[in-house]
Amino acid sequence: MKRPFILTVPLLCFRLAAQQPPFDFKSLDKFDSMTEHKTKITLDGDMLKLAGRFLGSDDDKDKDVDSIKNLVSNLKGIYIRNYEFDKDGQYTQADIEPLRAYLKQQQWTKIVEQQDGKELSEVYVQPIANEKFGGVAIIAAETRELTVVYISGAMNLSDLEKLGGNMGIPDVDLSDLKDLNNLKKATPKKEKKDD
Numbered sequence: 001m002k003r004p005f006i007l008t009v010p011l012l013c014f015r016l017a018a019q020q021p022p023f024d025f026k027s028l029d030k031f032d033s034m035t036e037h038k039t040k041i042t043l044d045g046d047m048l049k050l051a052g053r054f055l056g057s058d059d060d061k062d063k064d065v066d067s068i069k070n071l072v073s074n075l076k077g078i079y080i081r082n083y084e085f086d087k088d089g090q091y092t093q094a095d096i097e098p099l100r101a102y103l104k105q106q107q108w109t110k111i112v113e114q115q116d117g118k119e120l121s122e123v124y125v126q127p128i129a130n131e132k133f134g135g136v137a138i139i140a141a142e143t144r145e146l147t148v149v150y151i152s153g154a155m156n157l158s159d160l161e162k163l164g165g166n167m168g169i170p171d172v173d174l175s176d177l178k179d180l181n182n183l184k185k186a187t188p189k190k191e192k193k194d195d
Contacts, residue, residue: 023137023150027098028081031146034091037084041168044077044152051078051167068162075153080168085144093120096141099148103137118143121170123160132156140170 032038043051051072072078085091103110103124112123119142125133133156138149149169151160165171 023079023135023152024099024102025079025081025148025150027102028083028148030095031081031083031091035083035085037086039080039082039168041078041080043079043167048075048077049073068166071155071159071162072167075151075155077150077152078167078169079150079152080147081149082147082168083145085146088143090144091146093141096139096146099139108135108137128154133160136160138170 108124108126110122110124114121122139124137126135128134132154136151140147147170163169
């Protein structure tokens with residue numbers, strides 16, 4: 001009688017692990033206590049497909065809307081964390097450093113860093129074959145607002161441009177990136193360990 005229980009526990013742990021987004025949002029937990037104005041969106045699996053149906057209307061024959069719907073239906077998940085603050089200085093860039101350190105440790109490549117005064121936007125990608133990304137992380141930090149987005153699933157640069165400004169994803173200017181040849185050169189290489 002004990003064997004089914006022994007087998008059930010690992011299966012339950014596996015299912016719980018599979019439901020967690022493959023991105024570490026733990027470094028953002030501290031912002032929950034820093035503001036009462038926060039939005040957390042978790043769209044994965046069927047929920048993502050359902051959300052994609054609400055993009056545009058049935059009467060809308062816009063090709064862009066159709067291509068965004070197709071793109072969203074092929075993604076694995078979209079995770080958004082947005083925090084709004086009542087006054088300047090409630091958080092600093094140093095508060096975001098643990099997230100940046102996590103991205104660096106996980107071999108993400110920063111492809112965009114856009115600053116306008118105290119506003120800073122960064123786009124990180126996980127490069128895979130055929131000039132595609134396996135995941136995209138966006139950090140949009142303003143003086144009174146912080147948005148972090150993680151998009152899971154294969155996409156390319158034009159797909160990312162289409163998603164900008166939709167479903168709570170910040171619109172980041174990617175026009176300077178003509179191709180991903182420079183991205184491939186910039187992809188961090190694993191350091192060789194001395195024996």
